[in-house]
Amino acid sequence: MGTERIKCLIIGSGPAGYTAAIYTSRANLKPVLYEGFQSGGQLVATSEIENFPGYPEGTTGFALMDDLRRQALRFGTDIRPGIATGCDLSRSPYGITIDGEKHIETETLIICTGSSAKYLGLPDESKYSGRGVSTCATCDGFFYRGKSVAVVGGGDSACQEALYLAGLAEKVYLIVRKDHLRASGIMRDRVMNHPLVEVLFNTNTLGLFGDDGVRGVRLVRFMGELREEKFEIGVSGLFLAIGHSPNSGIFRDYLDLDEGGYIRTVLGTTRTSLPGVFAAGDVADPSYRQAVTAAGSGCIAGIEAERYCSVHDFSV
Ligand code: NDP
Secondary structure (H helix, E strand, C coil): CCEEEEEEEEECCCHHHHHHHHHHHHCCCCCEEECCCCCCHHHHHCCEECCCCCCCCCEEHHHHHHHHHHHHHHCCCEEECCCEEEEECCCCCEEEEECCCEEEEEEEEEECCCEEECCCCCHHHHHCECCCEECCHHHHHHHHCCCEEEEECCCHHHHHHHHHHHCCCCEEEEECCCCCCCCCHHHHHHHHCCCCEEEECCEEEEEEECCCCCCEEEEEECCCCCCCEEEEEECCEEEECCCEEECCHHHCCCCCECCCCCECCCCCCCECCCCCEEECHHHHCCCCCCHHHHHHHHHHHHHHHHHHHHHCCCCC
């Protein structure tokens, strides 16, 4: 397959990618956007979004991403299915391989590859994958109607998952390793006051059991202390909501990453360690990770790509 030469390549279709697409399309960079594993990114699997400005009644992740996608299309973004599987950023124009076979050379690259859900690292997670272990309540919660489930984590995601599941399940356990929830005040209050949610503080997950799918979780309270206590709860599903890892692996040899694997950018910009390569959204954001901050950084990346092109004479 031949090499396609373009001015602007955007990888990823979350709020950062689509916002960068809107700005670069309007600046006539004729961007090509590859959607990645999940068209619309992580947000399509999010139930309600109450804190994205402009939606006083809230919206759903799917509706928000559909709006952004249609807005990018309206200005002519070339949106394609496909995953960036390799790259050569040793020289400009930069080379990106899509799906292991298609080669693109681009003058500017906007990386919006987001992040992926973390797992606990227990062997049982893979054993029961698709049979009781999930990282997405909105995707899989339906299968647990009227049953008991557990959610692991103490942040906003875990609270959101627990509350979503409480609308379907008979009972929801929230397994929190510390003695407090890290989540924002409003989410904490909702979880603590929900009659179907029981929060198990100071509790870690040891494993799962069940012959035909998950039947329960083995837990330990006050792990490593004199008062350590092992116990089990009967549940049909375990939902993991313990954070995310940035999807930066293919760029590791070319760009500066921090110790967590997030792409380092120049403070206040989306500029990476290479000229003409920009990173926006969760892949470069260990701190905020909000849809609106991702969209904001996508906007900055789009403007920076346009400025970069305007001072270089590209023949594309
Ligand atoms: P966070 O990093 O905020 O929280 C992760 C949680 O998982 C923490 O409670 C952490 O525990 C726990 N955890 C991590 N590793 C383990 C482990 N091995 N075993 C047990 N527990 C573990 O991630 P979130 O995904 O919740 O949130 C990410 C960002 O997205 C945040 O900025 C959040 O505010 C935002 N967000 C906002 C939402 C909203 O506003 N509606 C919804 C969802 C996310 P510990 O506290 O002990 O470290």
